[in-house]
Amino acid sequence: MSTEAPPGERASILLVDDMEDNLVALEAVLGSLNEPLVRARSGEEAMKALLRRKFAVVLLDVRMPGMDGFETASNIKRLDQTKDVPIIFLTGTDGDDGYAFRGYATGAADFLTKPFDPWVLRAKVNVFLELHRKNRQLERMLADEQKQLDLIAGRLGAIEDELARGGLAEVPELRHQMARLEDALRALRRARSLP
Numbered sequence: 001m002s003t004e005a006p007p008g009e010r011a012s013i014l015l016v017d018d019m020e021d022n023l024v025a026l027e028a029v030l031g032s033l034n035e036p037l038v039r040a041r042s043g044e045e046a047m048k049a050l051l052r053r054k055f056a057v058v059l060l061d062v063r064m065p066g067m068d069g070f071e072t073a074s075n076i077k078r079l080d081q082t083k084d085v086p087i088i089f090l091t092g093t094d095g096d097d098g099y100a101f102r103g104y105a106t107g108a109a110d111f112l113t114k115p116f117d118p119w120v121l122r123a124k125v126n127v128f129l130e131l132h133r134k135n136r137q138l139e140r141m142l143a144d145e146q147k148q149l150d151l152i153a154g155r156l157g158a159i160e161d162e163l164a165r166g167g168l169a170e171v172p173e174l175r176h177q178m179a180r181l182e183d184a185l186r187a188l189r190r191a192r193s194l195p
Helices: 020-033 043-052 069-078 099-105 118-166 171-191
Strands: 012-016 037-040 055-061 087-091 110-113
Touching: 012 020, 012 043, 020 037, 020 118, 037 043, 043 055, 043 069, 055 069, 055 118, 069 087, 069 099, 087 099, 087 118, 099 110, 110 118, 118 171
Parallel strands: 012 037, 012 055, 055 087, 087 110
Antiparallel strands: none
16 A cells, blocks of 8 residues: 555644654654654644644654643644644653553543654554545545535526426426425435535
8 A cells, every 4th residue: 555645635744742863763764654744842833833734643742841742632632623633642661651541531542652663653653644634535525515415406496496487387396396305405414514
């Protein structure tokens, strides 16, 4: 399976760590995924980056000065714009045993201990990239479906207008059938949570 995204499907990966060496290592491991890698050296920088662009996944160091990883994750999950971005926590081997529990409690999708296996990290990130692509594809499909529904509704309206001008004997039955079609369209829109 190719890890290269089709045009328009590129998904950014946010790397959050206060240590330059760790960021360089993450870039080396994830560079082969051919997706944009964005660095943040603090929780504050991460939040700014998340508000500027969409990310498929965030790799977040637990221990950072100022806003630590847990606080950063809590802030990410609190905002409507960023709450659905998956977070993979990264922590050193000297981390507290409760870190994993706390990480999952703040909304982490996964938790890895440093040093991590590069193949495992790349595979996990690639899963989130694929999920991001599938979600975008689904959003486009729903938007296309909405356009089709709008087109059908417009055509039905035009038919109804034409029938109103025609004065044919079948007009009451045709209007009844059209009303049923319009009801079905409204129900479909409600079911899909579309306006």
